[in-house]
Amino acid sequence: MRRRAWLLVAVLLLAASAGLMALVEAPVERPRARVAFPSRLREAERRRIAERRTMPPAPAAAAGRKAPGAEPPAPATAIRRDPFLTALPAAPGEPVVVFEANALRHSRLGELFIRCALARDPGVFDTLSRETGLDVLKDVDRVGFAGETVVVSGTFDAARWERLGKGSVEERHGDEGRLYRIPGRAASPVLARWRDQVVVISPDEAGARQALDQLEGRVPAPAPVLDEALSYGEVYGVIPGEAVQRLFSKRDAELGARLAAAASRVELHVDAMQDVAAVLRVDGPDEAALSELARSLGGAIAAGRLQAQATGDTRLADLLDAARVVPESGRFSLELAVPAATLERWFEDCAGATPSAPPPAP
Amino acid sequence: MNSLAVALDLLREARSRRWVLALALGTTGLLLLVAFGLELQVVDGALAASRFLGGRAFGDIRPADVALRPLFAGVAYAVFYGGVVVGVLVCADFAPAALAPGRIEQLLALPLRRAELLLGTYLGVLLLLGGGALYGGAGLTLIIFAKTGLFGWAPAGAALLAVAGFGAVYAVMLLSAVAVRSAALSGAAGGVAAVAFVVAGQRTELAPLFAAGWGRSLFLALSAPLPRLTGLADHAGRLAEGRPAELGLLGAQLGGAALFSAAVLALAVTLFDRKDF
Numbered sequence: 001m002r003r004r005a006w007l008l009v010a011v012l013l014l015a016a017s018a019g020l021m022a023l024v025e026a027p028v029e030r031p032r033a034r035v036a037f038p039s040r041l042r043e044a045e046r047r048r049i050a051e052r053r054t055m056p057p058a059p060a061a062a063a064g065r066k067a068p069g070a071e072p073p074a075p076a077t078a079i080r081r082d083p084f085l086t087a088l089p090a091a092p093g094e095p096v097v098v099f100e101a102n103a104l105r106h107s108r109l110g111e112l113f114i115r116c117a118l119a120r121d122p123g124v125f126d127t128l129s130r131e132t133g134l135d136v137l138k139d140v141d142r143v144g145f146a147g148e149t150v151v152v153s154g155t156f157d158a159a160r161w162e163r164l165g166k167g168s169v170e171e172r173h174g175d176e177g178r179l180y181r182i183p184g185r186a187a188s189p190v191l192a193r194w195r196d197q198v199v200v201i202s203p204d205e206a207g208a209r210q211a212l213d214q215l216e217g218r219v220p221a222p223a224p225v226l227d228e229a230l231s232y233g234e235v236y237g238v239i240p241g242e243a244v245q246r247l248f249s250k251r252d253a254e255l256g257a258r259l260a261a262a263a264s265r266v267e268l269h270v271d272a273m274q275d276v277a278a279v280l281r282v283d284g285p286d287e288a289a290l291s292e293l294a295r296s297l298g299g300a301i302a303a304g305r306l307q308a309q310a311t312g313d314t315r316l317a318d319l320l321d322a323a324r325v326v327p328e329s330g331r332f333s334l335e336l337a338v339p340a341a342t343l344e345r346w347f348e349d350c351a352g353a354t355p356s357a358p359p360p361a362p
Numbered sequence: 363m364n365s366l367a368v369a370l371d372l373l374r375e376a377r378s379r380r381w382v383l384a385l386a387l388g389t390t391g392l393l394l395l396v397a398f399g400l401e402l403q404v405v406d407g408a409l410a411a412s413r414f415l416g417g418r419a420f421g422d423i424r425p426a427d428v429a430l431r432p433l434f435a436g437v438a439y440a441v442f443y444g445g446v447v448v449g450v451l452v453c454a455d456f457a458p459a460a461l462a463p464g465r466i467e468q469l470l471a472l473p474l475r476r477a478e479l480l481l482g483t484y485l486g487v488l489l490l491l492g493g494g495a496l497y498g499g500a501g502l503t504l505i506i507f508a509k510t511g512l513f514g515w516a517p518a519g520a521a522l523l524a525v526a527g528f529g530a531v532y533a534v535m536l537l538s539a540v541a542v543r544s545a546a547l548s549g550a551a552g553g554v555a556a557v558a559f560v561v562a563g564q565r566t567e568l569a570p571l572f573a574a575g576w577g578r579s580l581f582l583a584l585s586a587p588l589p590r591l592t593g594l595a596d597h598a599g600r601l602a603e604g605r606p607a608e609l610g611l612l613g614a615q616l617g618g619a620a621l622f623s624a625a626v627l628a629l630a631v632t633l634f635d636r637k638d639f
Contacts, residue, residue: 309566
């Protein structure tokens with residue numbers, strides 16, 4: 001009995017010691033809500049995909065207009081097509097990233113960003129709207145980047161094309177396509193418009209024509225760079241190893257080449273409606289090299305977290321605190337998250353984050 | 363009262379041990395070496411120049427005590443951590459010796475409770491180390507005073523804080539000795555405890571090394587009741603640099619160390635009660 005009393009005293013004293021220290025110590029970590037990471041298509045995204053298939057299935061052949069020596073046309077498919085994805089050019093070795101602009105605008109991050117922008121310049125969106133005829137907060141649906149080509153989808157019937165294509169020549173192309181190019185300036189980008197739904201900004205005229213031809217079925221659409229099955233999250237895309245390699249300077253070319261060899265394909269998905277949760281799924285042919293890369297990244301995250309804490313960089317510390325590397329069979333995922341509460345804290349400095357400057361209604 | 367008698371008995375025994383005596387002589391020798399061998403010419407020269415030339419020589423003249431703050435801080439840290447390490451080495455044998463066959467029976471035959479015996483041993487060791495630390499700390503204070511003309515009680519203050527930190531380390535050593543009567547194991551337990559207390563002092567910085575989740579929670583839970591040894595050392599350095607103490611924090615660190623020591627002593631008593639001598 002007496003022994004138990006001593007034991008109880010010991011436990012109580014230990015608890016008192018911990019309690020006393022907790023009174024004066026800064027909290028080690030704030031309670032953090034669990035962040036869900038995008039890992040597959042969800043029901044809402046399946047519906048979104050179905051709703052976006054507004055074009056008839058690809059025609060069986062465009063043989064009559066096929067260039068000599070070109071690949072035989074792809075067999076007809078019964079699946080209706082998404083004009084935006086159809087317009088995306090095949091860009092081997094180039095990154096393809098799509099931003100769900102409209103969804104992002106209504107996300108927590110988007111709301112905070114808009115409030116911030118309005119606080120700094122209350123007329124910023126009105127000015128843009130007057131100049132372009134577009135309500136950028138409402139009319140733009142998706143923005144895709146495929147190498148140097150930009151594809152935008154949305155509702156552009158109110159767009160002031162004469163202003164957008166200032167100094168350019170308008171030319172009809174196909175049934176419902178328009179090209180806007182500046183004559184005599186081969187290096188300037190060419191804008192292609194299809195109906196009032198899709199706009200393609202291409203670095204050259206051939207690319208712009210190709211996009212319109214793909215949309216109207218005059219040429220077979222290339223194998224999609226971005227499969228519909230990957231279109232989940234508010235930002236998604238595929239970054240090939242070659243693109244990663246190009247990020248490195250000549251001095252670090254060897255490192256870039258090694259990275260590109262290990263990570264031959266990086267898939268990106270970002271959820272941003274409340275918390276921002278990003279997943280980079282890295283694939284590569286060499287499992288051992290991939291494992292080394294995963295471990296290196298894990299170590300870098302841990303070291304960065306310590307460094308950020310030591311230097312008082314709370315934003316980076318917040319970001320890295322929720323970062324982790326998750327090994328999977330034959331690949332790994334790098335997960336990064338910024339909870340909504342942290343986002344709001346980050347925007348606290350921005351005057352627009354105050355309730356006095358609400359965002360415009362959707 | 364009985365505990366105090368045991369403590370005084372331990373001090374008598376310590377005096378009779380040659381190697382404890384040798385260590386005292388070693389400390390004295392070290393102090394003498396510092397007194398006669400420490401080259402403070404640079405500091406001395408700067409002090410003389412500032413006295414002689416004043417503001418005309420340098421655009422930005424700092425008071426001498428400010429210029430010497432890094433020296434005091436360095437001494438404070440050295441005394442603090444040195445005191446803890448010396449304490450672990452010197453005191454590793456006391457409890458195992460008290461629990462040795464023959465001696466323990468003799469002690470238990472006295473009108474003493476087992477808890478009093480353990481508490482007396484603990485207090486005796488703290489008194490011994492406190493005396494030694496004060497001797498070394500105060501000696502260093504006086505040497506710096508003699509060599510620079512500046513009086514700073516930092517080394518003595520650091521020594522007292524080291525004793526407070528060592529109190530928790532020795533509680534663990536005592537628990538280890540009760541569990542297994544071995545001086546080597548007691549010393550090792552002291553070393554491990556000191557390292558653990560250093561880690562606990564840096565738990566906020568180290569926690570991000572663990573993945574958020576159960577791993578980090580376990581680390582934080584286990585390190586929560588441990589004394590913050592680096593916190594006490596930092597206070598020693600802080601006082602040495604002439605910065606005001608954060609009394610609330612210092613109080614909590616000292617209180618936490620005392621509570622932890624008491625908890626471990628209570629565990630040692632529990633274990634000691636189960637032993638059949």
